[in-house]
Amino acid sequence: MGVLTALLIVAASPLQALARSDQPAQVGTRQAETEAGAALSAARFENPAGDSKPTMLWFWNGTITEDLVDRQLADMRSEGLSEVVIFPDATSSLNPAFFTEGWFAMVGHALREAQRTGMKVWLYNDRSFPSGRAAGYVVNGGTIGDRVYEPHPELRAQSIARSELEASGPRSFDVRGRFPGLIPAALSVSDGRLKVDGGYVTLLGRGSDWTDYTFSFDAQPLQTASLGGRSYAQAGWVYRAQDTANGYMYLLGNYPHAGAAGGNLTKIIYKNGAYVSTRVMRLPFNVVSGRSYHVETRVEGDHVVTSIDGMVVDETTDATYAHGTIGFREATTQHESATFDNLRVTAPDGTTLHSQTFDSESALSDFATPAPADNVVAVAALPVRDGKPDLAGLVDLTDRFRAGTPWSVPEGDYQVEYYLHHARTDFGGDGYLNLFDEEAIRRYIQVVHDEYYRRFAWAFDAGVVRGLWDDEPRIATGYGAEPSWSDLVGRNLAHAGATPAQALAATFGDYGPAGSRLRGVLSNAASDALAQAYYKQQGDWARAHGTQIISNPLSDDRPPAWMLRETGDIHKDNQWIQVPGGDAISGRVAPGLRNLVPRYITSDGHQQGASRILHENLGAYGWGVTPQLARYVNGAMGVRGVNLTVLHAYWSNPDSVRYPPSLQPTNPWWNSMDGVVDWTGRVMELTRGQANAPTALLHPQTAAQAWQRTETGDALDNEFRTVTYAMEDAQVDFDILDEAYLNGDPAMNRQAVVSDRALTVGQQSYRVVVVPPAPTMSVKAVARLDELARAGGTVIAYGELPVHEADGQDEALRTALIRLFGTDPARPQPTDHRVGSGHAEFVSTTTDLRRALDGARAPAAQLQPASPDTRVLRVKHGPDQVFILMNEGTKAVDTTAAFPIMGTPEIWDPDDGSHRVATRFDATPGSQATSVPLHLEPTKALAVVFRGQPPAPHLVQSPFEASSVSTTDRDTLQATVIADRPGDFTLVGAEGPRRYTGSLHVEGSFAPIALDGPWRFRFDQPDAQWTERPLGSWTQVDRSYSGDATYEKNVSLSAQDLASGRRLILDLGSVRDVAHVAVNGTQAGRLMWEPYRLDVTDLLHVGENRIDVTVANTPANAHGAGQQSGLLGPVVLRPQQETTVQLN
Template sequence: VEAADGTSLYTGSFDRSAAAGDFPERALPAAGFTVAAAAARPTAATAATDVVDLTDRLTGGHTWQVPAGEWQVDLFGGVLLADDSQGYSRSYVDLLDDEPVELFLDILPGEYHRRFGRYFGTVVPGFWDDEPFFASAEAHFKRLPWSPALDRALRTVGVTPGTAYAAAFDDLGRSGRIARGNYWKAVSDRFATAFRKQAQWYEKRGVALITNPLYDETAPAKRIASTGDLHKVNQWAQVPGGDIITAEYVAGEPTMIPRNPVSVAHQMGRERALLEMFGNMGWQVTPGFVHATVGAQAARGVNLTVLHALWTDESRVYFPPPFGPRAPWWWAMRPLAEWIGRVMEAGRGTSAARTALLQPQRAAEQWTGTDRQQDVDGPLAEAAYALERAQVDFDLLHEGALTRDPALLAHAEVRKGRLAVGAAAYDLVVIPRTPVLDADGVRVLREFVRAGGTVIAVGALDTEEADGGDRTLAHALSDLFGDRVPARRSLGRGHAVRVADTGALGAAAVESGTAAAVLDPAQDAVRILRVRRGPDTVFLINNESGAQVRTVAVLPATGLPETWDPATGTGGPAPVYRSTKDGVRVPLDLEPYRTAVVVVRGGRRERPHLTESTVPVRSVERHGQVLRATVEASAAGTHRLAGVDGGHRYHGTVRIDDPLAPLPVDGDWTLIFEREGAEPVTGPLGSWTEHDELFSGSGTYTTDIDVDAARLHGRRVLLDLGDVRDVAEVSVNGTALPPLLWAPFVADVTGHLGAGRNTLRVRVANTLSNERKKPLPSGLLGPVTLRFRRRTTVELRRV
């Protein structure tokens, strides 16, 4: 090949694979390069149908005569996946090929089994992978996946290797997108086979596989290039899992991270869905942030939390924070661990979610890596968050489940008016906006609607059909939904609904009757998970915001409601609720980021209880012809109460004259750091960084207060510490109270505070951020206040 001036540009005879290295765009390695495929196309080609696949001509001395015109010839080769960016080289096993996977199983878990097989299933409960992938993980590999096993896999899904690779690299129009989608489907299927082999190997030996795929924090189209189809990966795991690390969660903001492993767990009938949390999130992680994060993921179905770096060598922490004695607040870890355990246990059971959100996998495969990738990922997340804001609990429904994708274990079947997918069953399916749909899947949804289900489609339905049958898809969508937007259409025993955007999705889903709760007033920040345990339904309720939430929840269940506090492990029959035809109405008072549990016990007889109260109620008991309710007021006022006992109704009124005015704890406090040689300092409350901005550890604040007997008599007394950075332990007159790990930092000091002079000590710990030269406000910032509550018993008389 020569330039116009006769200068030789490239080798003219391509009789050796190494000759391709003459091209300057990418220098090919002299060794370790395997010819994988070849393809040719006219330089002006804009479609995959113009591609001539030359792969089968690469061996056996075949030739190809170039037709007239200007042609582009693509040679595709495989190289070793290796990372040499860290000053050393590490190669990566080919997870798309059976033989390397089998060798891996023999070399690693196989060796464990040869040495410790007698402990498998007891001491060794299982094996946990950590972010496996097949190619292109940023920032070092940046290549498309290849394996010797891909040739057959590509042909199995209906595309030849040369065409598939050409379409994966370049824009070859509509037919190219279909070929690209088939390429990524083949890759995902091969990757999933590695997990099938692992899971079956482990199961045979009585242990479990926990999955944690790379880039599970990203959306379906974005993650494909590194991790493929997570549904097909996680379906094989005995414990589907993932992680939430680095900056992947911000308190108060929604997330999709748990949705895939949780959905798979529900559909595969797995007992647990795991999330590793907090790795590399930073030295500044506090129990308060742990509280917010774990509660939010639990409300999305995670019921097994693993704290990253819990077993880290604390002398060398690579991915902070450490969860161990090195953390300044380690002395408060026990109640945090107990709270996590209670929340996780509350989420165990059989999922009662009745809604499925369709994951348009064919669109993800066809549009990944293009400028329209977000047209797949964005609408899926928007629909998910709209459902969350409306308290609709849901699973992701893989599109292939509707089309009987042979690489999926659980296929959708219409049974008794519901859409059954493995161990799960749904009454509502939501279709997000998507550029591509499979017409076969739409036909299954039409069958589902006719049998009694509901399908809601969001936005326009001007989508392409996954295999090019646009007219077939258009007819199928029109038959199902009609042409108007918005619209609700009866079809058979079910309904097909169209909404213009996600702003109307929540209300439409609630109208379908599948929400986990209906709140009055509505509260966007509340997330609810429901699971069943025998006759009981458990509602795990999380306030995913930094603001107090007060509302009344109608929980779609029948029975006796109980309220439980995971922070203390205490609870019992709800003193205030009302049974209605739509379910049980229970008032909710949720502090910022709080997780609460309501259990509706099926088959239990109702006890005497209140149905209305404007003041918190502690207990209700029957005494002859009256109900006696113990209430607790925080301010003066008059409150009307109503109750029931069997078929009888009761009314009562309580008047609180006590003003219950708070008492500020003013004046100076004495602070002393817990370190050798520390000297006490006295002054007003504030961040201890004013004294030592790089101190990480614990410090104790001390002051004396005088309280007269009249303020204590007949009152419950709370010590409100105000702003604390980051955990606190209150001692009153030498008696230490349980640690306070998150806001509101309030200790019950009733019975500990006496008339006259009292000594208050508040031990506070911050994080390791300060000593790492990233100082943050630390200590007891206040203001500190004594708050009072008046408990009284009121009689409600029968009416």
């Protein structure tokens, strides 16, 4: 893959604790949670604890046996892994099936084997992702062991739909009698065509008794469907449908189905929402987005004939369903959409059963379905003025609807809106629960969590089971504009002083600031209900049972308004969870890409005092994942505060992998997994300290709630990204701080308080708060920021100031902002306003934002020259201060980092666990900073540790790295440096306040010794022959080969090449992907990421020398990807000269 990161970690305390441990690594797993206040451990860094090394997501996706469990756990232990997540995959091949007695027997065996071998296990809390269905046992009922669960279909996921009527007065309007039923929100009419945006299955409102008929229409699939980071087009229709969960379904599209890519017809029989039969057919033409296709499906008895543009493409015989209506199907979760026109259903005798050309919105009433009156939450009438409904004149007709009394319509035109809740099966399946309903989640916990605990209490109590994993629960607003609903949402809304009619009218319409405020009230009520019903109940259960819940919300990488509709208020969710978690999936974290992951979960973890913050990495990244990419992703998450990495994934059946990669023995580089495991474990050891960032970025929650799904909300999101990236690029380490912590929101379990010149939230204290552009804010939050500034803190606002107050107190907000920033928010001018003992500053550009952050001493390191690709995190390990830096760019960085601490830096290297006193730095007394020159290769990880001791002998100025600096007498320092070029150089050293100077003369040739020309080459395959060929990708020989191959080359060296003090560094150039190097028959080392360089001096001799390089690639080639593989070169030996210099 591209270039990997460099990671630098800096910390500070007693030098004697730095001594290298001579104790061997312990056998088996060392469970060693760090103690609060403990100093950084050199021994744990060298040999990371088992719970610092990554956990493996273990998909059970086939037949599970005791032998398979034992073998696969042993595979993982062999590469240093000692924790797994048992994760059932959504496949009919899983045997034994989830929550059968056979399932519990296999889980029990896995737990016993884990206990026997010192491993730990997390259990996934559902049948498969998303969490929140209880494997269907709550909605559909069923039996688990001796427990019988009655069905509760009323606990399905619910959202609010809107149906409209027009009314004119003066006249009487029958509010209840005119109720039109439910019109699917996925449907709209545009340009004379029916537009279907998701919604899964939408059915005609009549025709349930139709038997034989011909269903014809024009379909236009649109390229909006997403899969694996690419887009596809698909148009679907259903016939003989009993309801939305039972019938026949056909899909016309260009998804990349094996053997049918480009154009295909998928035939499905579905029962109770599940596909019981699926067959994909290759069409004789490609399906093109935006092109119209005339489709005709004729069904007579058990015989079905389908034609497209007059060509018969399929004939099927099936008797599963004998009657039913027609409709359309577009998957919500894949964002599928299509348009349809000229719909016609005819009987065998030619009688028209139904026809529609979609010339107006009234055509949507064809798809209206009856709905119980009890489902109506509210009814509102809005006067229409100048062609637009007016929220200010809203008449609440809810009570009239319930009583069945008519409404006397005043003179004028009105838009009457009915808001009704209905079940949603399109984003989580037929059994998906209403996550906003406390009773639904209570029953969910009773089915899954309690059952696991009843059966395996011994494993929970013994610590073999770490806890339960919750994964990507889904809510309605993530799949369309319909808001989620439950009685709890309604109660929260009432407590906020709003009626459902007001809030729902504002949510479905665009009514400016007044409407946005009410939209925000409903959004907040729903977020509170989700946190209370779903997350708090699970967190409470875990606390009561002495265990943990991992959260992994669906959206943890989106900006505020976007994330809100997929996850609710993530900060309110995570406050109840023991282990905040997220994921880096589908290639979202990679060189050259920017996003917000994992800022939300790490911030929540820091503020809640969570000891572990988890991140699942590499899911659905594809077959081409390399150790270099794994290192990049794991490091990028670590430098933002993650301290528990979960690798995706090990599959019980490697022949059926739905979301590659497969990290297991079938992967060519599996035998090098221990290198990734150890490196990641060392980084996690460093990040397991207490976060120590002094800066917070305010999360504009009230603005996000008020302006979601509007252009204003989109602009809010873009600006939030801008501020986040600007702060990262300036090496500011920070947490995101929810506005709800500042405005007295009772749904938060704590509020931020000002003390000791800082804003304190839990264990975190922030002396600097950055306010991003936001049109709306609570005046209470501004008052809390004002209190911080007056106590001596700093508040920096960027871009614009809010002009709308969350509760409508706009003038009070304006007054508070003028008091704080000294400028009118309606026309803000850049200011640096002294406020009490501190100050508040408004800036209009990112350049001024960086200047203001520098002035507030917010950066964790000042870099000279600047390096915007370098990230920084600081944490504390007891008395030790730890700074973590990472180069996320594609080029090496040479810079000097000034850390706001005095001390002796020590170099720690996660590559091999070594640690030593730094030999180059400047800690001039009185400077209040220690400057360390850094060379950060994109693939190099370093740790530098300050321990509070006075500066040791070191070089202050040197063009070369020194392997050692020592004092020979009071007036002399001796430095051993590694030179890579000739010339005359001046070195400056220091010990305390004393300065020393010396001269260095380097001569001789440093020209690389090229190992060019042909190399001997052989694939590691039976009967493979040695050949000679130039270096380059082996795909030129075999494009589909995934595995190992060996390269051999002889090189002749002279006595001058190996003269005293000379070192030779083998530089392999480009390698894809892991290289094992041997020199003259002796193993020299393993190289897993750039730069592929190794000191081989001690294995070389004068005369002929043989270099052997064995390279392993990824499984991508075997799966058709054809990635570059092997030793690409160029290969050289790079001379260096080790020289001792006297400084006086």
